[in-house]
Amino acid sequence: MSKMPAVIPETAVFSLLKRNLHCKVFKFFMKIDILAFGAHPDDVELSCAGVLLVEKKNGKKTGIIDLTQGELGTRGTVETRKLEAAAAAAILQVDVRENLEMADGFFTNDTAHQIKIIEVLRKYQPEIIFCNAPHDRHPDHGKGSKLVLDACFLSGLRKIETNDKNGLSQEPWRPKYVLQYIQDRFIQPNFVIDVTDVFEQKLESIKAYGTQFHNPILQEPQTYISTPDFLESVIYRSKMMGRMIGVKYGEGFISEKMIGLKTVNDLIQENT
Numbered sequence: 001m002s003k004m005p006a007v008i009p010e011t012a013v014f015s016l017l018k019r020n021l022h023c024k025v026f027k028f029f030m031k032i033d034i035l036a037f038g039a040h041p042d043d044v045e046l047s048c049a050g051v052l053l054v055e056k057k058n059g060k061k062t063g064i065i066d067l068t069q070g071e072l073g074t075r076g077t078v079e080t081r082k083l084e085a086a087a088a089a090a091i092l093q094v095d096v097r098e099n100l101e102m103a104d105g106f107f108t109n110d111t112a113h114q115i116k117i118i119e120v121l122r123k124y125q126p127e128i129i130f131c132n133a134p135h136d137r138h139p140d141h142g143k144g145s146k147l148v149l150d151a152c153f154l155s156g157l158r159k160i161e162t163n164d165k166n167g168l169s170q171e172p173w174r175p176k177y178v179l180q181y182i183q184d185r186f187i188q189p190n191f192v193i194d195v196t197d198v199f200e201q202k203l204e205s206i207k208a209y210g211t212q213f214h215n216p217i218l219q220e221p222q223t224y225i226s227t228p229d230f231l232e233s234v235i236y237r238s239k240m241m242g243r244m245i246g247v248k249y250g251e252g253f254i255s256e257k258m259i260g261l262k263t264v265n266d267l268i269q270e271n272t
Contacts, residue, residue, distance in 0.1 A: 032096060033060040035126035035175075037117075039144035040070040040104065041085040042209045046234060047181035048130045049092055049202040050195025050251045056093050057198070063096035064089060065120055067144050068104040075220040076211030088208040091201060096124070105140060109147040117151030119162050122170035129178045134254070137184040137224075145180055149256075152178050179253045186237075189252025191259055192245045194268060199238065199249040206234065246270025 034055050038044040044052070044064050052062045066085065069078045076084075082099075089097040100116050107113055121129075131148040132141040154160055156174025164170055182189060195202065211218065214228045224230070241250035245268050261267070 032063040032124040036130040039140040045205045053198035061095045066099040072104040084209045088205040091205040114151045118155040121155040129175045133183040192250040192252045194247040196248040246272045
């Protein structure tokens with residue numbers, strides 16, 4: 001008896017299905033443990049890049065999903081933002097980075113946009129999600145946060161049917177936690193993660209966006225985030241978060257779901 005090949009070509013699979021034979025179609029995908037969403041390229045770098053680096057060192061698979069291309073940004077272009085996002089992704093060593101190309105400034109929390117998020121969630125099946133702050137200076141941040149939160153719940157409903165890019169049906173998937181990071185406007189965090197050991201690498205990922213932040217060489221209009229003081233404020237915020245838990249640098253998060261620990265040994269035990 002001849003042995004079945006290790007990998008069945010897609011055409012052979014569909015041929016078997018047409019003959020109504022009882023066979024199982026195996027779907028191959030890259031599972032991502034932690035997936036960070038940002039309304040714009042650089043949102044993730046500014047707000048939770050440290051945690052992505054920490055968890056990468058812990059052996060987790062990480063990824064970033066940008067909702068928009070940041071095409072309404074005063075400085076730079078879509079093309080430069082793509083190059084900068086790719087450079088930042090390399091610094092952060094993420095396993096995947098995708099851009100959903102929603103309309104910067106004008107995307108909405110409706111069925112069509114929710115389905116886009118659901119397709120990504122079912123594609124990568126992440127356990128933990130990071131997303132934008134619930135409210136912030138830029139209205140896209142709050143909109144993006146609610147869009148991701150809603151889609152994460154809906155993604156677990158089996159009667160919402162979606163297909164992958166090959167036309168195969170996707171399985172329902174709901175992440176275990178959806179954590180919102182803190183951006184420009186201060187929000188009291190529910191918990192803070194120590195990112196001291198990776199903080200310099202986080203800063204490098206931010207600086208990869210050379211058109212967006214302070215760069216005296218560029219002949220571009222100055223914006224809120226391109227002033228010389230802006231990066232200093234990012235550093236100060238990280239120091240303030242770190243001080244809350246007795247470390248040098250930290251990133252703070254909020255969660256609608258109660259956070260559970262298996263043991264008190266997971267707590268950072270420093271005097272604060």
